[in-house]
Each structure stands twice: as C-alpha cells, then as structure tokens.
Amino acid sequence: MRVRHAVPLFVLCMGCSLVSAPILVTKTPVPSTASAAPGEPVTPASATLAAGTPAPPTPDVDWTTEADQAQALLEAFADDAASLPDATRYWIEASVTFDPAFTRAVIEGRGRMRFTNPLDRPLDEIAFMLWPNNEQYAAEMQAGPVVVGGLLVVPEAQREGVGLRVPLARPLAPGEVIDLTIPFRVVTTEPVRLSSPKRFGIAQGMLMAPTFYPLIPRLTPSGEWQVAAAPPGGDTTNSDVAFYDVYLTVPEELVLAATGLEIGRTPGTSGTVTVHHASGPVRDFAFALGSFVPAEAVAGEVVARAWVLPEHAAEAESLARTAARALQAYEDWIGPYPYDELDVIDAPGAFGGIEYPGLILIGVVGDRADDDVVIHEVAHQWFYALIGSDQLLEPWLDEGAASYLETLYYESTGDVRTATRLLDEDRLILRSVGRTETPIGLPVGEYASENDYAVFVYLKGALFFDALRNRLGEDGFRGFLQAYFAEHRYGFATAEAFQTMAEATCQCDLTGLFDLWVFEGGPLPIP
Numbered sequence: 001m002r003v004r005h006a007v008p009l010f011v012l013c014m015g016c017s018l019v020s021a022p023i024l025v026t027k028t029p030v031p032s033t034a035s036a037a038p039g040e041p042v043t044p045a046s047a048t049l050a051a052g053t054p055a056p057p058t059p060d061v062d063w064t065t066e067a068d069q070a071q072a073l074l075e076a077f078a079d080d081a082a083s084l085p086d087a088t089r090y091w092i093e094a095s096v097t098f099d100p101a102f103t104r105a106v107i108e109g110r111g112r113m114r115f116t117n118p119l120d121r122p123l124d125e126i127a128f129m130l131w132p133n134n135e136q137y138a139a140e141m142q143a144g145p146v147v148v149g150g151l152l153v154v155p156e157a158q159r160e161g162v163g164l165r166v167p168l169a170r171p172l173a174p175g176e177v178i179d180l181t182i183p184f185r186v187v188t189t190e191p192v193r194l195s196s197p198k199r200f201g202i203a204q205g206m207l208m209a210p211t212f213y214p215l216i217p218r219l220t221p222s223g224e225w226q227v228a229a230a231p232p233g234g235d236t237t238n239s240d241v242a243f244y245d246v247y248l249t250v251p252e253e254l255v256l257a258a259t260g261l262e263i264g265r266t267p268g269t270s271g272t273v274t275v276h277h278a279s280g281p282v283r284d285f286a287f288a289l290g291s292f293v294p295a296e297a298v299a300g301e302v303v304a305r306a307w308v309l310p311e312h313a314a315e316a317e318s319l320a321r322t323a324a325r326a327l328q329a330y331e332d333w334i335g336p337y338p339y340d341e342l343d344v345i346d347a348p349g350a351f352g353g354i355e356y357p358g359l360i361l362i363g364v365v366g367d368r369a370d371d372d373v374v375i376h377e378v379a380h381q382w383f384y385a386l387i388g389s390d391q392l393l394e395p396w397l398d399e400g401a402a403s404y405l406e407t408l409y410y411e412s413t414g415d416v417r418t419a420t421r422l423l424d425e426d427r428l429i430l431r432s433v434g435r436t437e438t439p440i441g442l443p444v445g446e447y448a449s450e451n452d453y454a455v456f457v458y459l460k461g462a463l464f465f466d467a468l469r470n471r472l473g474e475d476g477f478r479g480f481l482q483a484y485f486a487e488h489r490y491g492f493a494t495a496e497a498f499q500t501m502a503e504a505t506c507q508c509d510l511t512g513l514f515d516l517w518v519f520e521g522g523p524l525p526i527p
C-alpha cells in the first residue's frame, strides 16, 4: 500500500471510518452436487444441513495442471511450478454480475482447495479469511458451509465475519492432504470514492476485486493461523504462496485483468464469457473489471500492462512504461521477476495504491505523483509478493523496503536528484513529527495513529534501509538484497531472518543498528 505523496501526509486514509461489520449468515447454501464444468454458473441449493451430514460430491477438478501453472511463469522459471508440491492449490469458479447502473456487483461462486499440513504435528482446524468483510473493503461476504473430506461442516464465524474456523472431525496428520469445498458470495456496498478510499468495490465504472474468495491464511511455524484483525491504514492479508486456477464468468463487454496469465476463454450465455487464469506461485489473487483502455511496455520478457479508464486514456502509455522501467530496475537490484505479466490497474480511490501479486491498483491515476505510486507498488512485487512477510506484525519489512526502493529506482534511471530528494523529504518529515526515537519494527496497530504508522514504518523505514546500505557498503548492500531474495523467494521472511542475512553478508554483528532502528528505538543520528 502507498500513502505518501498520493494523499496529503497528515490526512492519511481519510475514508477509513468504521463501517458496521456484516453478519455472516447462518442459513448457508450447500455446494452444488453437479460436477460443473469450469465456467458453468454456480447454482448452490439453498438447503441447510447439520454438521456431519454426508455431503454431495465436490466439483471435479483436475489438479494435474502444472502445465497451466508453468505457463504463468517465464520459461526460465517454469520449473518453479513443480518445485512447491505442498503449496495450497485453489480451484475457483465464480460469476460476476452487475446491476444495470453499474452501482452494485455480485461475485458468486465456489472454491475447492487442496491443503497440505506443513507442520510436524497434527492440525485440528482449518482457517479461512473472508477479507471483504473488513472495513477496508466496500463489500460484504458470506461463505460456507464447507465440504471437508466428503462431510459437510458448518464453520464458526469469528472476528466479526472476517474469520471462519473449520473444525476437523479427525486431525490432519503432518504432511497429510485435505480437500475442502466452500461456496461464497460477495456483494459490493457503497461506491468507492477518492474521498473514501477502499481496496475493494466499484469505483467510477470499474470493479476492483482482490481476495474475493475464502483465503487460507498463513500458518506460522509455531502452528498458529495468522488470523489477526487488520487495523485501519495498513494492509490486510497474510498468506503463503499457493497456486490458483480461477474461472471467472463476466460480462463480455468488459475488460478483465487478473493475477497470472489468461489460459483460455469460453463464450457463455447472455453475453458472458468465462475466462480461466492460472497464477503460478503467488500468495493472493486479484482481478479488476471495467471498460479499460490498455497499453503495454516490456521489461525483458515481462509484459507490463496498464488498464485505464477512458477518461485517463492519455495516461496509459506512461503508466505501462513506468511499470516496465521499475520492473527492470528492481530486477537489476534484487533478482528476477519470474512471471509473464504485471497488470497496472486504474482504480480510483484505492488509497494511493495497493499491491497484489501480479496486479497493482493505482488509486490516483492522473495525479502528478502517480508515477511514484507505480514504482512503489511494483517494488512490492519483490517485498510482499515474492518475499512474503507479515504485513500486520512486521510491516516495515515490506513498506520500509518498498519506500526505499523508490530511491533505488531513481538511482537506476540516473535521476540521482530525485533519489536524494526523496530521502531528504523523509528526514524533513521525520524531524517535523518528532519522536524520532520511535522504532520502525512495531505492528501496524501499535503506532499511535495512521499518520505515525506512515511516518515511522514508511519514511523512517526507508531511512533505515539507507543506514543499512551505508553500513554494508555498496557491494555488500546489493549482495544482501540478492541473497535475501534468493533465500526467501516464494517464502516468508521475518525481521530476525532479515537481520541474520544482513549479518551473514557483512560477517559482522548488527545488533546495535537493528536495536536502534527496528526493535527498541532510540535517538537517531539523522542529519
């Protein structure tokens, strides 16, 4: 997520006022008994069955579609698709419909997931997150019941409908695979406006729809589901890398952009088309629909595609070019972007911008600073998407990094003046806010305000990366970025792992530096 420049610094997240959390319905549909072909409309029956009732069969899914998953990756990385055999597999089919005035969207479908217990001990429950019920999403979501191993289980709603707990009749042994099917329905609520930013909903004739399905959250090595509530102003999801096959049935007159690669499309009835996307290894799936004007630019073999609303048509080429330049810059600094595509979406009101794997939402297209938002969100393809980290508990790992990568971008394009100016602005703002001793390593919710979160995690976070660079030296810093990426690509890093890698790079003890900036805080030598 990006807040700086796009929104006046001290008026962050103006629209994050609380909306009442929707209640998860208890009368839930049962998955269809039919083995519907991908793209067939989902018509769940409306019966309600008791937990433990024998359930109808789940949809037929061919899980051996590694070839499709490999297609979403560049040829040099195609083998990555087969290198993560225990990653969760999602098969999702959903239809997207709108009212005639395009003020309301309904996404209705079902997902079948194959999950492997990665722990060395049994698991007695599976968690889902229904993120559209969070206040940052202009939507309400219902899901369930869940078919687990052929039995119907009524899940338990938690956290005001954002969490869903599925108890298992029998514990899942280490390494054992479980198969779950869950129907879901998402309805958009109020329109997204620049004055009330959201990450999901209808804005100026387009639909932005990230994490529109029940998401299996991250399972920490200690065996806890990461189901923490997301405070306003920060990012929401925490999830491990998975593979998605998503079949979206949409009005054929609209342009669909989504995470991953379009594998095929099938004309449907009543002016619809069903589009199949395969994601490759990613930790979330997002799509957008609208009457978009496209433009594209390339960075090596990767295609950056901008999709803008007609009123912003003049911006399309520039957005695509900036995204391609950013991809190139970060590949040079950190390591290769392994996917075929990156979509850049004109999504008015998506805060400054928001990152998803292979797809970034730009909330301020047409503003003077929209280029800076693009280079920030592209940076998240490395820090968040490829290198996972806890966006709620250790947000500096991705936001501090993405903020500093803006500086690296300008250095790589030869614009040293802007690179320097960005850090000067950070210092200026930090000094003006005071309390510079505040550490960057707090969870989102432990900062006193959204503004503090932005100042310390983003701006002071960027300055920490600069301090680390000074400590490691030019070659050391570049080597660190590349080694950290190589170690944690498709994985999940922590602040501790970050420090360990930095110390391995310099063969030195960085405890003092990390304690001062990240963990404990203290008076800083900021000029």
Ligand SMILES: [Zn+2]
Binding pocket: 001, 002, 376, 380, 398, 399, 402
């Ligand atoms: Zn960000």
